[in-house]
Amino acid sequence: MSVVTSRQQQRQAGRDRTKGACAPGAVSQQIRALEVHFGVRLLDRGNREVRLSTDGLRLYANITPRSSSRRRRAAL
Known part of the structure; x- marks a missing residue:
């Protein structure tokens, strides 16, 4: 899963x-x-481009605490 996190951070x-x-x-x-x-x-x-799919973004949000807190703030 660190590969997905790494890709999004890059x-x-x-x-x-x-x-x-x-x-x-x-x-x-x-x-x-x-x-x-x-x-x-x-x-x-x-x-010429690679980006996270919807499922990839969902996985990324679930494995990174920072993005999860952003998601919670956005929901408020």
Whole structure:
């Protein structure tokens, strides 16, 4: 799950490609394994862009305390 968190943080930080110690192929394999494990698509993959799917965003919100507190504030 840290891969999903890492991906969202990279996206929020302006796609800083210098972060992360994993090769892109290894990250893709880990994400695909998570998608199989959870039975949902976690990323929307386009020609030049990859972003979290609705299910990926939901998972991200559930595994990061900061985003969960934002979600609670937004609901108020």
